[in-house]
Amino acid sequence: AQSVTQPDIHITVSEGASLELRCNYSYGATPYLFWYVQSPGQGLQLLLKYFSGDTLVQGIKGFEAEFKRSQSSFNLRKPSVHWSDAAEYFCAVAASTNAGKSTFGDGTTLTVKP
Amino acid sequence: DVKVTQSSRYLVKRTGEKVFLECVQDMDHENMFWYRQDPGLGLRLIYFSYDVKMKEKGDIPEGYSVSREKKERFSLILESASTNQTSMYLCASSPLLGAYEQYFGPGTRLTVT
Numbered sequence: 598a599q600s601v602t603q604p605d606i607h608i609t610v611s612e613g614a615s616l617e618l619r620c621n622y623s624y625g626a627t628p629y630l631f632w633y634v635q636s637p638g639q640g641l642q643l644l645l646k647y648f649s650g651d652t653l654v655q656g657i658k659g660f661e662a663e664f665k666r667s668q669s670s671f672n673l674r675k676p677s678v679h680w681s682d683a684a685e686y687f688c689a690v691a692a693s694t695n696a697g698k699s700t701f702g703d704g705t706t707l708t709v710k711p
Numbered sequence: 712d713v714k715v716t717q718s719s720r721y722l723v724k725r726t727g728e729k730v731f732l733e734c735v736q737d738m739d740h741e742n743m744f745w746y747r748q749d750p751g752l753g754l755r756l757i758y759f760s761y762d763v764k765m766k767e768k769g770d771i772p773e774g775y776s777v778s779r780e781k782k783e784r785f786s787l788i789l790e791s792a793s794t795n796q797t798s799m800y801l802c803a804s805s806p807l808l809g810a811y812e813q814y815f816g817p818g819t820r821l822t823v824t
Contacts, residue, residue, distance in 0.1 A: 629811050629812075631812055633815075638820070640715075640801055640815035641803075641813075642815070643814070646810050648810045687753075687754070693811075696742075697805060697807065697811035698756065698811075699811065701753055701754045703753040
């Protein structure tokens with residue numbers, strides 16, 4: 598069965614600082630990996646996705662993520678955080694063998710200090 | 712852009728009422744999902760549909776049913792609402808083939824009193 602772990606429940610960074618959110622997954626074959634962002638009271642928005650090719654993927658809002666098969670990780674990064682990035686971030690994994698259903702991590706809440 | 716809409720942003724219902732939550736997507740996606748989101752519990756899948764009139768139970772289907780009569784519309788039904796069904800309900804859709812990314816609606820905050 599597929600699973601996702603986001604080790605950090607809450608992260609606080611200063612505006613302008615770099616950001617890395619961790620995600621570890623468990624799945625036997627090559628997974629489909631995603632990062633989503635959720636602002637308070639809103640639905641989730643897709644930031645980026647990986648399913649093949651270059652292991653460094655670029656997303657919207659200046660985010661990027663790197664797939665590392667050896668570490669079963671798909672960490673999200675941003676070089677300089679803006680106050681508007683404060684939100685909850687979810688990592689997810691999907692598989693073609695599971696009818697495309699995704700398993701979501703429990704989320705990481707990002708607070709941005711001025 | 713893919714658009715997923717949900718019929719209500721906020722809903723207040725009484726215990727025992729029958730509640731309908733509607734979701735519509737405009738991208739001809741085969742897959743549609745209903746989740747509930749509660750603090751500390753993450754997103755939990757209630758039901759999944761991969762085609763018209765086809766459905767599959769998710770992780771927490773008890774107390775819920777669904778209907779998918781048209782490809783673009785997926786309804787979640789609470790037959791007899793209870794206070795423990797107070798939650799944020801999120802609908803999503805995704806294509807059958809491809810990378811399986813999901814597109815979410817804005818959510819319905821349901822309160823059952």
